[in-house]
Amino acid sequence: MMARRIGRMSPFNITALALGMAFLYLPIVILVIYSFNASRLVTVWGGWSLRWYHESFNDRAMLDAAWMSLRVAAVSATIATLLGTLAAVGLVRGERFRGRTLFSGMLYAPLVMPEVISGLSLLLLFVALNAERGFWTVTIAHTTLTMCFVTVVVQSRLASLDRSLEEAAMDLGCDPVQAFVRVTLPLILPAIAASWMLAFTLSLDDVVIASFTTGPGSATLPIRIYSEVRLGVKPEINAICTIVIALIAVLIVIASLASNLSSSEAKSAAPL
Amino acid sequence: MSTHRIFARPARYAAIAPYLWMVLFFLVPFGFVLKISLSQTAIAQPPYVPVFDFSEGWSAINAAFAQLSFDNFRLLISDSLYISSYLRSVVVAVTSTLILLLIGYPIAYGMARLPQRWQPIAMMLVIVPFWTSFLIRIYAWINILQHDGLLNKILLALHLVSSPVVWLSTDTAMYLGIVYSYLPFMILPLYATLSKMDPSLLEAASDLGSSPRQAFWLLTFPLSLPGVGAGALLCFIPIIGEFVIPDLLAGSGSMMIGQTLWLEFFTNKDWPVAAAAAVALLVLLVPPLLLYDRLQRRTLEGGR
Numbered sequence: 001m002m003a004r005r006i007g008r009m010s011p012f013n014i015t016a017l018a019l020g021m022a023f024l025y026l027p028i029v030i031l032v033i034y035s036f037n038a039s040r041l042v043t044v045w046g047g048w049s050l051r052w053y054h055e056s057f058n059d060r061a062m063l064d065a066a067w068m069s070l071r072v073a074a075v076s077a078t079i080a081t082l083l084g085t086l087a088a089v090g091l092v093r094g095e096r097f098r099g100r101t102l103f104s105g106m107l108y109a110p111l112v113m114p115e116v117i118s119g120l121s122l123l124l125l126f127v128a129l130n131a132e133r134g135f136w137t138v139t140i141a142h143t144t145l146t147m148c149f150v151t152v153v154v155q156s157r158l159a160s161l162d163r164s165l166e167e168a169a170m171d172l173g174c175d176p177v178q179a180f181v182r183v184t185l186p187l188i189l190p191a192i193a194a195s196w197m198l199a200f201t202l203s204l205d206d207v208v209i210a211s212f213t214t215g216p217g218s219a220t221l222p223i224r225i226y227s228e229v230r231l232g233v234k235p236e237i238n239a240i241c242t243i244v245i246a247l248i249a250v251l252i253v254i255a256s257l258a259s260n261l262s263s264s265e266a267k268s269a270a271p272l
Numbered sequence: 273m274s275t276h277r278i279f280a281r282p283a284r285y286a287a288i289a290p291y292l293w294m295v296l297f298f299l300v301p302f303g304f305v306l307k308i309s310l311s312q313t314a315i316a317q318p319p320y321v322p323v324f325d326f327s328e329g330w331s332a333i334n335a336a337f338a339q340l341s342f343d344n345f346r347l348l349i350s351d352s353l354y355i356s357s358y359l360r361s362v363v364v365a366v367t368s369t370l371i372l373l374l375i376g377y378p379i380a381y382g383m384a385r386l387p388q389r390w391q392p393i394a395m396m397l398v399i400v401p402f403w404t405s406f407l408i409r410i411y412a413w414i415n416i417l418q419h420d421g422l423l424n425k426i427l428l429a430l431h432l433v434s435s436p437v438v439w440l441s442t443d444t445a446m447y448l449g450i451v452y453s454y455l456p457f458m459i460l461p462l463y464a465t466l467s468k469m470d471p472s473l474l475e476a477a478s479d480l481g482s483s484p485r486q487a488f489w490l491l492t493f494p495l496s497l498p499g500v501g502a503g504a505l506l507c508f509i510p511i512i513g514e515f516v517i518p519d520l521l522a523g524s525g526s527m528m529i530g531q532t533l534w535l536e537f538f539t540n541k542d543w544p545v546a547a548a549a550a551v552a553l554l555v556l557l558v559p560p561l562l563l564y565d566r567l568q569r570r571t572l573e574g575g576r
Contacts, residue, residue, distance in 0.1 A: 009382070009385050009386065010385075012378070012382075013378075013381065013382035013385050016378035016379050016381070016382045017379060017382035017383065017386070017394070020375070020378075020379035020382070020455075020459075021397060023375075023455070024397070024398070024401050024452075024456075025397075025401070027409065027412035027413055027415075027416055027452070028401070028404065028408075028409065028412055030412065030415065030416060030422060031408070031411070031415055034415060083289060083290040084290065086286040086287065086289055086290050087286075087287055087291075089286040090283055090284055090285075090286045090287025090288075090290070091287070092283075093280060093283035093286075094280055094283040094284040094286070094287055095280040095283075095284075097284045097287070103287060103291055103294070104565075105565060106294040106295070106298050106299060107294065108564070108565055109298070109561060110298065112505070112509040112510050112561065112564060113509075113513075113557075114509075114510055114513020114514070114515075114530055114553065115513070115515065116513055116515050116530045116533050116534060116550070116553075117305075117513060117550050117553060120305065120533065120537065120546060120547065120550050121301035121302055121304060121305045121550065122297065122301050124304035124305055124308055124543075124547065125297070125300060125301040125304050128304055140297060141297075143293075143297075144293070144294070144297040144298055147290065147293070151290075176281075176282045176283075177282055180282075180283075201403050201404075201405075204405065205405040205406050205407065207407055207516060208515055208516060211538075212537075222405070222407050225407060225408075225411070226407060229407070229410075229411050229414065229520060230519075230520065232418075233411075233414055233418055237411065238415070241405070241408040241411060241412075244405055244408060245404055245405070245408060248403055248404055248405070249404075251403075252400060252403055256396065
């Protein structure tokens with residue numbers, strides 16, 4: 001069986017895969033390597049050094065922006081996970097209800113909506129409401145975008161869940177809310193955790209929506225990086241980018257562990 | 273069956289909070305975009321003259337309708353800057369989507385033919401770049417493409433060029449950046465349909481005497497069309513409104529609609545024209561969005 005499946009790989013298949021993966025990863029690997037370059041000239045290799053990490057840790061404005069971004073990402077990911085999970089429950093378990101089409105449309109549209117539109121429209125709302133722009137406006141904007149991703153992730157997990165588990169719980173005397181909290185929630189918890197991390201990284205990544213919705217003096221890390229990048233390549237930026245990549249890599253490992261846990265738990269729960 | 277119905281009611285209540293959130297922060301803001309796109313530009317803060325104030329009641333609203341201004345839209349269709357940025361957005365999105373299909377299909381096909389236990393690893397490898405910062409990945413390419421960057425060094429060392437090639441601020445760099453950023457969006461839906469395909473279909477085809485090439489074009493490719501459609505839309509729609517990639521990688525000669533909107537908003541401080549550009553962009557996106565929504569619904573609800 002195994003041999004036959006490997007035999008199905010033609011040289012063309014293998015080349016396509018190898019080139020594709022190289023294309024996806026080489027630029028990032030090169031960036032990381034150059035962040036340890038001792039030379040100020042980004043393209044001349046001057047030996048290994050942590051100099052740029054040291055310098056970026058002394059950059060006050062960059063640190064403030066990083067702190068702002070981390071706070072926005074943490075708060076918006078938390079609210080988005082809560083709202084997105086509720087939305088997924090409503091869509092999957094709520095069957096049909098009035099306005100369901102509009103609801104699912106509103107949740108899918110931001111996934112592909114150009115960020116310039118989302119950013120501009122939210123800014124106009126905040127201006128009309130006379131809201132002070134800064135931490136909260138960016139947080140609300142990011143929550144609106146990322147809760148849609150949370151909904152999709154949790155929705156697909158919920159849809160694949162065996163309904164008879166909830167029914168069994170209710171036959172044994174749980175009311176629907178108890179059945180959800182005691183049976184459904186533990187089963188979808190890994191998916192919820194993974195979607196929190198997805199929301200966190202999406203928020204940490206956004207430059208367009210944050211540029212529209214933030215106020216003076218409260219730039220996020222991507223806004224700072226963006227304005228530096230427009231002026232050209234700087235070794236400090238390589239170091240900062242590498243730190244962000246490392247942070248996200250840690251989150252991905254945790255998320256994939258969580259989703260492995262999720263699938264193995266689902267298997268062990270199935271015979272129940 | 274009855275337990276379904278008992279469960280459905282509280283589940284519907286769960287949708288109330290996210291529903292209200294999305295209406296307030298997604299739907300209502302579009303109303304404001306529409307409203308401001310119809311108002312006059314003003315040199316003030318905020319830089320537009322309000323068309324109507326809901327607090328003044330119906331009479332004021334009726335009076336305001338009489339003086340609605342379509343000037344911004346008239347400007348959009350009369351000024352060649354806007355028309356050319358529209359056309360450029362469409363051309364760039366179509367071209368990029370085709371390149372993505374050409375590159376993404378062989379990769380997704382290779383993934384689907386990997387031994388079963390390696391497939392999740394390959395999928396993970398495609399998803400990871402989606403998680404890593406978009407801006408950082410574009411920046412990584414600027415590192416490589418700059419005048420004395422790695423690419424020019426390699427080309428010079430191999431004597432393929434005699435002097436450094438200008439890569440940055442060209443359309444080539446922009447297409448490279450777009451293809452690089454959106455490749456996972458193309459590969460994943462393609463892989464999803466290709467990996468679900470029943471291998472016995474191909475065996476049957478070869479038993480009936482078709483060559484692998486015939487089997488691919490008569491069987492595999494037509495069956496993968498839903499994935500092709502989903503991947504193409506998932507790339508086409510956001511690319512149309514793309515801002516960061518053309519801004520950092522393409523030249524300043526011609527702009528995409530997202531850049532025009534950004535310029536009007538941040539540099540020219542002309543909010544009404546920016547809002548009108550957003551409305552126009554949205555109109556352009558409605559057909560592909562509806563198509564995408566239909567595909568989503570079919571895969572999410574039909575698969576259950």
